[in-house]
Amino acid sequence: MDIFIQQIINGLVLGSVYALVALGYTMVYGIINLINFAHGEVLMVGALTSWTVVTELRGTMPDWLLMIVSLAAAIVVCAALNFTIEKIAYRPLRNAPRLAPLITAMGMSLLLQTLAMIIWKPNYKPYPILLPSEPFNVFGAVINTTQILILVVTAITLAGLMYLVNKTKLGRAMRATAENPRVAGLMGVKPDMVISATFVIGAALAALAGVMYAANYGSVQHTMGFLPGLKAFTAAVFGGIGNLPGAMVGGVLLGLIESLGAGYIGVLTGGVLGSHYQDIFAFIVLILVLTLRPQGLLGERVADRA
Amino acid sequence: MKNKLVVFALCGLALFITPLIAQYFGNAWVRIIDSALLYVLLALGLNIVVGYAGLLDLGYIAFYAVGAYMFGLLSSPHLTETFPAIGAMFPNGLHTPIILAIPLAAGLAGAVGVLLGAPTLKLRGDYLAIVTLGFGEIIRVFINNLDAPVNITNGPKGLSQIDPMHLGKLTMGKAIDVFGFTIPPVTLYYYLFLLLVLGSVVLCYRLERSRIGRAWMAIREDEIAAKAMGINTRNMKLLAFGMGATFGGVSGTMFAAFQNFVSPESFALNESVMVVAMVVLGGLGHIPGVILGALLLASLPEVLRYVAGDLQSMTEGRLDAAILRQLLIALAMIAIMLARPRGLWPSPEHGKAAPGAQAPTPVPPGIPADVTRSAP
Numbered sequence: 001m002d003i004f005i006q007q008i009i010n011g012l013v014l015g016s017v018y019a020l021v022a023l024g025y026t027m028v029y030g031i032i033n034l035i036n037f038a039h040g041e042v043l044m045v046g047a048l049t050s051w052t053v054v055t056e057l058r059g060t061m062p063d064w065l066l067m068i069v070s071l072a073a074a075i076v077v078c079a080a081l082n083f084t085i086e087k088i089a090y091r092p093l094r095n096a097p098r099l100a101p102l103i104t105a106m107g108m109s110l111l112l113q114t115l116a117m118i119i120w121k122p123n124y125k126p127y128p129i130l131l132p133s134e135p136f137n138v139f140g141a142v143i144n145t146t147q148i149l150i151l152v153v154t155a156i157t158l159a160g161l162m163y164l165v166n167k168t169k170l171g172r173a174m175r176a177t178a179e180n181p182r183v184a185g186l187m188g189v190k191p192d193m194v195i196s197a198t199f200v201i202g203a204a205l206a207a208l209a210g211v212m213y214a215a216n217y218g219s220v221q222h223t224m225g226f227l228p229g230l231k232a233f234t235a236a237v238f239g240g241i242g243n244l245p246g247a248m249v250g251g252v253l254l255g256l257i258e259s260l261g262a263g264y265i266g267v268l269t270g271g272v273l274g275s276h277y278q279d280i281f282a283f284i285v286l287i288l289v290l291t292l293r294p295q296g297l298l299g300e301r302v303a304d305r306a
Numbered sequence: 307m308k309n310k311l312v313v314f315a316l317c318g319l320a321l322f323i324t325p326l327i328a329q330y331f332g333n334a335w336v337r338i339i340d341s342a343l344l345y346v347l348l349a350l351g352l353n354i355v356v357g358y359a360g361l362l363d364l365g366y367i368a369f370y371a372v373g374a375y376m377f378g379l380l381s382s383p384h385l386t387e388t389f390p391a392i393g394a395m396f397p398n399g400l401h402t403p404i405i406l407a408i409p410l411a412a413g414l415a416g417a418v419g420v421l422l423g424a425p426t427l428k429l430r431g432d433y434l435a436i437v438t439l440g441f442g443e444i445i446r447v448f449i450n451n452l453d454a455p456v457n458i459t460n461g462p463k464g465l466s467q468i469d470p471m472h473l474g475k476l477t478m479g480k481a482i483d484v485f486g487f488t489i490p491p492v493t494l495y496y497y498l499f500l501l502l503v504l505g506s507v508v509l510c511y512r513l514e515r516s517r518i519g520r521a522w523m524a525i526r527e528d529e530i531a532a533k534a535m536g537i538n539t540r541n542m543k544l545l546a547f548g549m550g551a552t553f554g555g556v557s558g559t560m561f562a563a564f565q566n567f568v569s570p571e572s573f574a575l576n577e578s579v580m581v582v583a584m585v586v587l588g589g590l591g592h593i594p595g596v597i598l599g600a601l602l603l604a605s606l607p608e609v610l611r612y613v614a615g616d617l618q619s620m621t622e623g624r625l626d627a628a629i630l631r632q633l634l635i636a637l638a639m640i641a642i643m644l645a646r647p648r649g650l651w652p653s654p655e656h657g658k659a660a661p662g663a664q665a666p667t668p669v670p671p672g673i674p675a676d677v678t679r680s681a682p
Contacts, residue, residue, distance in 0.1 A: 035432045092644055098431060099362065100647035103586050106579050107639025114632045118624050226575075230443075233436060276451050283440030290433055291425050 002140030007263040015255020016154035020209035021232030022247040024202030030242035037105040040229015041112035046074040046207030047214040063130040074207040082203030116222035127214040234286040240296025325496040336492040342604040343499035349600035351553025357591030359546035360526030362435040365442025369415040369551040371573035373558025376411035381469035412555040419551020464569025589649030607631035
């Protein structure tokens with residue numbers, strides 16, 4: 001039983017990271033119908049930037065302040081990066097055949113990975129423990145303060161994003177552009193500006209997710225973004241792509257499925273398959289969702305895409 | 307007519323003597339050409355799926371892996387050493403003749419291809435891309451972990467001591483002497499791969515002009531219209547997946563025999579992306595374009611290894627050959643797509659619209675490309 005609760009806790013923490021990344025995918029897909037393959041790499045750049053700041057400035061300020069400073073640096077770098085990527089690689093191809101932007105996105109993902117490998121070297125780097133990591137007992141399972149903090153920060157971010165999209169002027173412009181860029185343009189919305197804003201917000205969320213991922217797992221490397229990116233896309237599809245609450249629900253559910261799956265696959269298959277098969281669950285979920293319910297769990301509410 | 311024959315004869319002669327010249331400068335050069343030819347073979351196979359049928363398959367390298375591993379299992383000592391029962395049945399080792407091993411490997415890859423295609427028939431475009439990518443990863447995870455509790459693939463260690471291509475007593479593993487001229491194995495493999503590539507080109511060319519090929523292109527251009535015209539889109543898509551996968555499987559057997567060794571490392575996602583890049587960069591659905599793309603992406607970075615040494619010392623070892631290669635491929639993917647979204651050498655009549663609909667209607671920036679239609 002305590003394994004069950006432990007895996008639920010792990011799943012929730014993992015799922016909230018997926019949810020944050022999935023929001024970036026879903027917003028971009030909702031507006032320009034592009035799978036931004038490089039989104040997972042933005043997470044990686046965020047984590048590595050934060051690692052650099054932390055290792056360089058360690059000791060000059062209290063740990064909690066350092067964490068915030070490194071997070072801010074990561075967000076700024078990622079936002080600038082994603083803004084530039086959109087401008088030079090995706091914008092010129094907006095009216096090209098559908099495959100072209102997809103290929104550029106894959107090229108961009110490869111490029112970012114390679115550049116990160118050149119800048120930060122290919123080895124794994126330990127991410128120092130900055131936050132108090134006090135373990136608590138919950139029904140026999142363990143949760144530490146970092147994990148609690150991740151859950152709280154994610155919840156606050158998600159609430160803030162919902163407010164931004166549903167209540168502010170920018171949010172309305174985003175929804176209008178997702179609906180129909182041409183008509184939105186006629187109504188005084190600048191689609192290019194809105195798309196840039198979407199990429200910047202998505203990058204900020206990915207940077208936050210990257211820092212939390214690094215803080216939770218304690219190590220960073222240039223390939224760390226790829227699988228979370230792919231899984232976050234799965235989460236976005238799972239919840240219904242283009243749908244913000246869907247991305248959140250999809251992310252959390254996918255995290256739960258993955259950690260419960262990894263925890264129980266050994267028992268279920270009599271030890272034939274072990275927990276190193278963890279990575280296949282996301283894809284099985286993806287295939288099942290796409291064949292059984294292609295519009296995703298929450299459907300694609302056309303009027304509410306952002 | 308006469309001119310054409312002369313050109314063909316000259317091309318044939320050039321292809322024939324290329325390795326003999328390259329061999330003079332060292333076997334490494336022939337190896338580069340060999341692996342480029344393997345990539346051409348892979349790209350031609352993927353072109354059937356992506357170029358003709360318009361199904362973006364990002365898990366293509368998985369079939370390559372299936373073919374390579376099947377061949378590896380059938381022609382390496384792994385099975386006889388791990389399972390005493392099989393060892394007792396084949397005391398001399400499991401040296402399956404290639405007449406049996408290649409069709410088995412190709413058949414298995416084709417079957418896996420159909421299996422993969424079946425649940426994804428309803429999907430198109432991006433969704434299909436991401437699902438096939440997932441399938442590729444699933445197969446890789448299995449290959450990487452199927453060493454326990456029953457050791458089938460030998461896990462990350464891979465299979466070694468795979469037999470070279472052999473037909474009865476004739477083997478490509480050793481150099482042979484022809485009129486006092488020594489032909490090393492790499493050159494022998496060159497001729498084998500060249501034959502396969504030429505055969506594939508003829509096959510693809512015939513396919514393109516057959517009813518099947520036209521059905522695929524109809525599906526690529528407009529699936530609903532194709533269905534309305536009486537094309538069985540389900541069977542045609544499965545056929546495309548199966549046929550592409552068979553190509554991948556055959557390439558895999560060649561790779562396994564050529565390297566004498568397979569491990570999960572060779573079948574990472576980057577390789578899949580690279581083959582897709584070759585097909586798309588060259589020109590989707592256009593055989594000469596695809597070959598050009600494959601040759602360029604496969605050989606250019608290899609040649610650049612010779613300047614990599616200086617760069618490496620200039621950058622304190624950060625920029626080694628492998629990294630430079632990746633960097634170039636990534637930059638090529640982005641730059642060529644930006645400059646020529648239809649590829650370097652697109653097919654001339656490809657994607658012609660009905661008369662009068664040639665000029666696209668002007669759209670303000672920010673409009674996504676047509677959503678329902680898959681990529682031309």
